[in-house]
Amino acid sequence: MHAEITQIVNETPSTQTFFFDLYLGHVPGQYVMVWIRGVDEIPMSLSYSNAITVQKVGDATAALFKLGKGDSFGIRGPFGNGFSLEGKSILLIAGGVGAAPLGSLAEKAKGNNIRVKTILGAKSAEELLFKKRFDNAGDLMIATEDGSLGYPGLATELVDELDLAKYDAIYSCGPEKMMFRVLNIAEGFDVLSRVQFSLQRYVKCGLGLCGMCCIDPSGLRVCRDGPVFRGDQLVGTEFGQYTRDASGKRVKL
């Protein structure tokens, strides 16, 4: 599909939202393969049904950041399984650009009259993504590593203070080290099956065929069986330990 950029919003110093002229019927947590022609194709979570929110990290995202309104990219998807919205009271734990798919989930939950509490973490106040979206959807707790806003420290330190058993469902997206800590906390409360994590792996084909994004030892494919998995699917796996690079070689986290 051909997506023309209709608007670009500077969200934080390192992230931009690219709105495009297609509305993709999606479940929050699903992703698209974004083709920056002549450069590469990369998996990106949908942050709205007509937008992706991107952090500049490599060649492809750098090329994307050079595009303007009226420019275009190719798009395939939406792919994978998104978050399953459950219960009456939920907790979102977002770190950095991991807030991208959760912003869309928060709004959907609010629309369904679900009570939403969000813990949003970032390196600094200006790097907090979608603060207003989470604030509008319910309770918001903020953590910044440099202490410039909210709790000075990691988002997971705020999670430590909560009684996770009080929530019907918990959703997390962010750096894997952060999510691994959430997994451990959830294990302590015996609520692993209530937590849904959105995983990031080197997704190459997006079709479930190349096998590059499979998780050890289950062989579950992040691109097709995920990217959202429940905590009980991730205990005892490579999650939090290592990932793989473009060649398939293991890289310690």
Place this chain on the structure above:
Amino acid sequence: MDLTTNVTGLQLRNPTILAAGILGSTASSLKRVMSSGAGAVVTKSIGVALREGHPGPVMIQTEHGFLNAIGLANPSYHEFTHELKEAKGEVPVIVSIFGRNAEEFKEVALGLIGAGPDAFELNLSCPHAEGYGASLGEDPNEVEKITRAVKEAVNVPVWVKLPPLTSIVKSGLAAQKGGADAVVAINTLPAMAIDIESRFPVLGNISGGLSGAAIKPVALKCVYDLYAALNIDIIGVGGVSSWRDALEFILAGASAIEIGSAVYEDMDVFRHISEGIARYLQDTGCDLEDVQGAAVR
């Protein structure tokens, strides 16, 4: 119904094999395929050095099948030895290997032999990596030389995967002369797609290989011709997605069939195809040996 098949001395519980390049990069994905009923699995192609492969898109779905140009991404044989050791399990693991010449093929085979591969499949047919694959498989002298080099270096069966050409029988005969235990036919067909909005070729590598239902009739003809000309096992691959497809290949002379793209629709395709073959044999009162090559006239 017993579907046990002997292919180049390997005992397969049924004649369905995971094709190279599909879900074959890690031990865990190979094991998942084993548990979905495959009689054997072939790994992703492994070479001498780490390769990240081509820029994306590396694979797309088209109306008639899939186009791919992964570009032989692999972590090198040094790294892959760990995966191979872990992958060893309920069914034979055949390691697909590639190289630029006989020496590289031999180096990879010797590098992996300690990890216990049940056989090697020589990738002489990948259509989208210059200097590798099909550019070697199209030259019968190279096919013979590379096959012989690997065959003399290792004591496990050596299968040679051939590119789909009008001269596939010549390459097949060359593999047989070089000592191959089996030939595998076919790999993907050279192909491409163009995005009409941007006027860019869609694959990052510009062109790639076509797989899926569209190539089945081409593959079937190759297997048929090879069976008539060769004395070694033929393994059929190309567009097999149902037990009826699989039987066509067996009737054309294939000892076993590899399955790739069909995994997209059905992870349990191996089990479903085996069950279909078993029903057919029961209904017709035959065993596998009776039907193998029965259509060759």
